[in-house]
Amino acid sequence: MSNDNTPNEEEGKLVIDIYEVDNNFVVEAPVAGVNPEEIEIEATKDSLFISGKRSRPNFVAEDNFIYQECFWGNFSRSIILPQEIDPNGISASFKNSILIIRLPKAKKSISNKKVKINIEK
Numbered sequence: 001m002s003n004d005n006t007p008n009e010e011e012g013k014l015v016i017d018i019y020e021v022d023n024n025f026v027v028e029a030p031v032a033g034v035n036p037e038e039i040e041i042e043a044t045k046d047s048l049f050i051s052g053k054r055s056r057p058n059f060v061a062e063d064n065f066i067y068q069e070c071f072w073g074n075f076s077r078s079i080i081l082p083q084e085i086d087p088n089g090i091s092a093s094f095k096n097s098i099l100i101i102r103l104p105k106a107k108k109s110i111s112n113k114k115v116k117i118n119i120e121k
Contacts, residue, residue: 012075025103032097041117043087051076087115094119
């Protein structure tokens with residue numbers, strides 16, 4: 001593990017919940033310690049990619065740790081969706097350290113271009 005704010009060679013895996021509400025898939029991911037500006041979200045008609053970086057708030061030397069469970073560094077998650085979505089209708093928000101992404105299901109087949117999603121503040 002790295003002992004400063006430089007990215008780890010390993011990349012952490014973002015944990016998520018996905019559920020359906022009405023005509024939307026909703027993705028929720030706990031991202032405590034991450035600034036919304038450090039999260040990137042991209043989508044196509046059948047996939048979602050989330051990446052970001054969790055930076056340690058202060059420097060602690062590796063040999064000063066007694067126990068270490070928290071992951072610091074780059075993380076990402078790729079998700080193949082069970083049904084096509086409309087990437088142009090996606091919204092993302094950040095509430096209580098939870099990233100919430102709403103993915104509207106496509107009403108008709110859509111081209112597979114990649115769309116970058118901004119997080120609402």
